[in-house]
Amino acid sequence: xxxxxxxxxxxxxxxxxxxxxxxxxxxxxxxxxxxxxxxxxxxxxxxxxxxxxxxxxxxxxxxxxxxxxxxxxxxxxxxxxxxxxxxxxxxxxxxxxxxxxxxxxxxxxxxxxxxxxxxxxxxxxxxxxxxxxxxxxxxxxxxxxxxxxxxxxxxxxxxxxxxxxxxxxxxxxxxxxxxxxxxxxxxxxxxxxxxxxxxxxxxxxxxxxxxxxxxxxxxxxxxxxxxxxxxxxxxxxxxxxxxxxxxxxxxxxxxxxxxxxxxxxxxxxxxxxxxxxxxxxxxxxxxxxxxxxxxxxxxxxxxxxxxxxxxxxxxxxxxxxxxxxxxxxxxxxxxxxxxxxxxxxxxxxxxxxxxxxxxxxxxxxxxxxxxxxxxxxxxxxxxxxxxxxxxxxxxxxxxxxxxxxxxxxxxxxxxxxxxxxxxxxxxxxxxxxxxxxxxxxxxxxxxxxxxxxxxxxxxxxxxxxxxxxxxxxxxxxxxxxxxxxxxxxxxxxxxxxxxxxxxxxxxxxxxxxxxxxxxxxxxxxxxxxxxxxxxxxxxxxxx
Numbered sequence: 001x002x003x004x005x006x007x008x009x010x011x012x013x014x015x016x017x018x019x020x021x022x023x024x025x026x027x028x029x030x031x032x033x034x035x036x037x038x039x040x041x042x043x044x045x046x047x048x049x050x051x052x053x054x055x056x057x058x059x060x061x062x063x064x065x066x067x068x069x070x071x072x073x074x075x076x077x078x079x080x081x082x083x084x085x086x087x088x089x090x091x092x093x094x095x096x097x098x099x100x101x102x103x104x105x106x107x108x109x110x111x112x113x114x115x116x117x118x119x120x121x122x123x124x125x126x127x128x129x130x131x132x133x134x135x136x137x138x139x140x141x142x143x144x145x146x147x148x149x150x151x152x153x154x155x156x157x158x159x160x161x162x163x164x165x166x167x168x169x170x171x172x173x174x175x176x177x178x179x180x181x182x183x184x185x186x187x188x189x190x191x192x193x194x195x196x197x198x199x200x201x202x203x204x205x206x207x208x209x210x211x212x213x214x215x216x217x218x219x220x221x222x223x224x225x226x227x228x229x230x231x232x233x234x235x236x237x238x239x240x241x242x243x244x245x246x247x248x249x250x251x252x253x254x255x256x257x258x259x260x261x262x263x264x265x266x267x268x269x270x271x272x273x274x275x276x277x278x279x280x281x282x283x284x285x286x287x288x289x290x291x292x293x294x295x296x297x298x299x300x301x302x303x304x305x306x307x308x309x310x311x312x313x314x315x316x317x318x319x320x321x322x323x324x325x326x327x328x329x330x331x332x333x334x335x336x337x338x339x340x341x342x343x344x345x346x347x348x349x350x351x352x353x354x355x356x357x358x359x360x361x362x363x364x365x366x367x368x369x370x371x372x373x374x375x376x377x378x379x380x381x382x383x384x385x386x387x388x389x390x391x392x393x394x395x396x397x398x399x400x401x402x403x404x405x406x407x408x409x410x411x412x413x414x415x416x417x418x419x420x421x422x423x424x425x426x427x428x429x430x431x432x433x434x435x436x437x438x439x440x441x442x443x444x445x446x447x448x449x450x451x452x453x454x455x456x457x458x459x460x461x462x463x464x465x466x467x468x469x470x471x472x473x474x475x476x477x478x479x480x481x482x483x484x485x486x487x488x489x490x491x492x493x494x495x496x497x498x499x500x501x502x503x504x505x506x507x508x509x510x511x512x513x514x515x516x517x518x519x520x521x522x523x524x525x526x527x528x529x530x531x532x533x534x535x536x537x538x539x540x541x542x543x
Contacts, residue, residue, distance in 0.1 A: 064248075064249055064251070064540075065250060065251040065252070065539065066249050066251070066252040066253070066521070066537060066538075067253045067271060067272045067274070068253065068254045068255070068272070068273065068274045068275075068276075068532070068534070069254070069256075069257045069263045069266065069272050069274065069276060069277070070086050070090075071256075071258055071276055072086050072256055072258055072421050073086070073230065073256040073422075074089070074090050074091075074233070075087065075421075075422050075425065076213050077090060077091060077094065077216045077224075077227070077233070078200075078211060078212040078213040078216060079091060079095065079159070079200060080158065081157070081211075081213065082195055083429075083460070084421075084425065085441045085530075088531050089254070089532055090254065091198065091220075092531050093220055093222040093235060093252070093534060093535070094216050094218045094222060094224060094235065095198045095199065095216070095220045096110050096111050096132075096198070096218060096219045096220050097192060097193060097198050098110060098111050098126060098145070098192045098199065099111075099192050099193050099197060100193055101444075101528060103525060103527055104528075105444050105528040107189050107193060109129075110129075111128060111129050111132065111199055111219065112126040112127065112128055112129070113127050113128065113129050114126075114127045115127070115189075121181075121184035121185075121481060122180060122182075122183065122184055123178060123179070123180050123181070124178070124188065125178050125179075126176070126177045126178075126179070127175065128140070128141065128145065128175040128177065129242065130175055131242065132242045133219065134200075134203070134204070134217055134219055135217045135218060135219070135220075135223040135224065136203055136204055138201055138202070138203045140219050141174050141175060142172065142174055142176060142177045143171055143174075144202055145177045145199065146169045146171055147202040147205075148198070148199050148200060149163065149169045149179065149196075150169060152196050153166055158195075158459055159195060159459075161451075161452055161455070161458055161459040162191045162194075162195075162452070162459070163191065165182050165183060165188065165478075166179060166180075166181060183479050184479045185478055186445070186477075186479070186480065186481055186486070187445040187447045187448055187478065190444065190447075194529075199218065199219060200212055200216065200218055201218070215227075219242065221237070221238050221243070221246055221534075221535035222235040222236065222237060222247065223237070223238050235252070237249075237251075241535075243535070246535045246536060247534070247535040248523060248535065248536055248537060249534065249538050249539065257275075258277075258392075258421075259393065259394065260275075260278060260279045260394075260395070261279050261394065263275040263278075264279050264282055264516075267518070270518070273517055273518050273520070273521050273539055274516070274521060274524070275515065275516050275517070276514070276532070278514040278516050280338035280340050280341050283340050286516050290519070292516055292517065292519060293518075293519060293521065294514070294515070294516050295516070295526040299342070299350060299442060299508055299509030300350060300442025300443060300509075300528065300529070301350075301440050301508065301509040301530075302348050302439060302440055302505055302508050302509065303437075303439035303505075303507050303509065304437075304503055304505040304506040304507075305388060305435050305436060305437040305503070305504050306433070306436045306437075306438060306503055307320050307434075307435050307463060307501065307502060307504065308431060308435070308436075308463055309464045309465050309502050310431060310463075310464035311431070313384065313386055313434065314386070314434060314435070316378050317501070318374045318375075319374070319375070319378050319380070319384065320500070320501040320502070321499075322370075322371040322374040322384075322410065323371075323412070323504060324501045324504055325364055325366065325370050326367075326371045326406050326407045326409075327403060327407070327504055328366055328402065328405075329345070329363055330344055331402050331405075332399055332402050332506055332507060336399050336402060337507070341509070341510055342508055342510050343507055343508050345361055345363065345505045345507045346360070346361050347360045347361040347494050347505055348442075348446070348450050348453075348505065349361065349446055349490070350442070351508075353444070354446070354483060354487065355486070355487050357487070357491055359491065360490070360491050360494040363505070364498075368410050371410040372411070375411070375412070383411070384411065384412050385412065385413035385415065386414065386415070386434045386435055387414075387415045387416075387417050387435065388400060388403065388414050388417070388434075388435040388436070388437060389417045389418075389419055389427060389435070389436040389437065390416060390418055390419075390424075390436075390437045391418065391419065391420070391421050391424055391437070392418040392419075396418075396437065397416075397418070399437070400414075401416075404416065424436065424438070425438075428462045429462060431462060431464060436462075438462075439509075440453075441509075441529070442509070446477075446486070446490055447478055450474065450490065450493065451474050451478070453503065454474075454493075454497065454502060454503075455470070455471055455474055456468075463502040463503060465500065465502035465503075467496060467500060470496055470497070473489050473492050473493050476489055477490060477493075515532070520539050520540045520541070521537060521538075521539050522537070522538050523538055
């Protein structure tokens, strides 16, 4: 590959670093939905300038070639089936959406230039951008929008719950689409800023027999060339991109490196330009080194672990409650996250969300006596043990050890089983676990942090949890636009979840994804969803 090449290659490490660090799982794992109503302030883009770092590392890559590390290999590049956070990092270069968010979390036009909403909040009319083509040369138009939205409603689609309220999609003319909902759905536009709003080529989908991952075709700033599973994904610059002057980079190389220490070392050696995982102990040094920039965005996400309510031992609520009362959230934040990676939590809503309340997020004081009483009531009598599945990253291993130590005083034995990320995700989806650690990168609209995970038969309800009262409250919250009323309803839901415990919340991420980069990287802007939008990013030659 020559220095003049406009090819983007995604190369993966082929060793034990094939799995995500903490936060990579569902913190990555599940789809993204972003709301318009909740705004929050992004932290400043920190450009270190305090000196002390010595000379900048020499790089062997050509000018304007970006070497970017990802915390894992994307399992899926078809938006219809994608459920991993890291998928979105690559898909952001391949596809455009009907609408997007800006840096303040507001919904802004993308492929839809404008939209109107009816007075009853049930009809959305989108005016589409003209002159846009898919990478295969076919036109983007209203028929393409209808094709994609209809596809997302199919039963085998991971997006089906997200677009469930859609009653019909009508082509008004070549560049106008009317979407009618069966009832008001407050998060609808938020849904379209994520994968349910991604537009892929209908022709390519049909030619691939409905499975686009091996040859994705969108309208994005970069075009797909090839993918070798476990090895590389190659994209090339879209010279006909509809946004004038973009993309800026000639070439991007994404590397899948699950170990944040390896990412950091490769950044220092000059082999990487951008990393998405910073070792917690290195935050300060990177911020104080004039050779690097550090991007920090307040987090919308949370971390914790699922308890499988459909099989022993956690089909017994008393055992779930015992574990809930034993975990030491403060120890995790202090010992594992070094006080910089997160804050203790007991809900999916951090302080950046308008649904946050101190009462709902307050976690119970660790109580070994109460836990022992619950175990005895459930007939365990100190002989209780279960397996917690985690990814093999160093941070996840440390977290697993803290959980083990937290539960020991009550006589509970936690066996840790390490699985590479793809297997971990597969086991979660299939319910093949007792307890399984997966987090969520978070969304601005609170519905998208909760509904898919706990609603009966929700797309991401891998714990198998079902409670008719919770379903009723979530349905009501979805159909009202009154923010105060929605917040009250979510508070009621959390009261029930704290009793039923299908998921043990541990902490809120202080950052959705932490990015550090060489000072030669220009144009990088952090976004609320933690997704790297690299169309406007370039790299200058070193001085």
